[in-house]
Amino acid sequence: GDSVTQTEGLVTLTKGLPVMLNCTYQTTYSPFLFWYVQHLNEAPKLLLKSSTDNKRTEHQGFYATLHKSSSSFHLQKSSVQLSDSALYFCAFVSGSWQLIFGSGTQLTVMP
Amino acid sequence: GGIITQTPKFLIGQEGQKLTLKCQQNFNHDTMYWYRQDSGKGLRLIYYSITENDLQKGDLSEGYDASREKKSSFSLTVTSAQKNEMAVFLCASSNQNTLYFGAGTRLSVL
Incomplete structure (x- = not known):
């Protein structure tokens, strides 16, 4: 059945370092992928979305590329800030x- | 812009009690959702509704009822609260696949 997997439960980094959060999915349908961010005691908010293969999408310094060949949509940022601490x-x-x-x-x- | 309002923000119940959570949206979105958030388990869909008076079960619907009396409101009922249950219930509405969430209702059962 349809599923999405995030392999890391916790990631701790020092300010200024790059980060990549993994996301892989399994579906028989044409995928439409999203990243949501939830700061402490706040509602989840949309960060990124994409349904286009091999096209990078960016927002607020974060970026992700949907790769249908590997069923992945990893979230990256080149330099994390203290305010990026969130779920x-x-x-x-x-x-x-x-x-x-x-x-x-x-x-x-x-x- | 719009807003999703969930009431109450905090809910304390007793084992076996029937509890109702309410959600209002002013986006004029057709589809609304109820998700449960448990630590380490992501968001799991309880019920959703694609229009007024419509109800669709999610993977976690057992133990819950829902009601969509009008387009702007979607309520969720815990039919019998489980002892020591603790979770956050998130309401959302959507426009073209993008979900907009409320701040949540935090449930604790004594």
Whole structure:
């Protein structure tokens, strides 16, 4: 069945370093992928979305490229800031038009 | 812009109690959702509704009822609260696949 996997539960980095959060998916339908970010005690908000193969999409310094050949949509940033500390969810639209979320990756950025 | 309002923000219940969570949106979106958020388990879909008076079950619908009496509101009922249950319930509405979430209702069951 449809599923999305985020392999890292916790990622801790020092400010200024690059980060990559992994996301892979499994579906028989044409994929539409999303990254949502949730800061502490706030609602999740859309960060990025894409359905175009091999095209980089960017927002607020974060970027991701949908690779259908490897079923991946990894989130990257070249230099993390303290304000990037948050919970990040990868998600995709399933064949039944439901949004399926991964288990989330908690990113903590240290000074 | 619009907003999604969830009430109450915090809900404390007793084992076996029936509890109702409410959600209002002013985006004029057709589709609304209820998700449950547990630590380390991501967001799991309980119910969604594609229009007024429509209800569709998600993967986690057992133990819950929902009601969409009008386009702007979507309520969720925990039919029998489980002892020591702790979770955040998130309401959302969508426009062309993009979800907009409320701030959540935090449930604790004593």
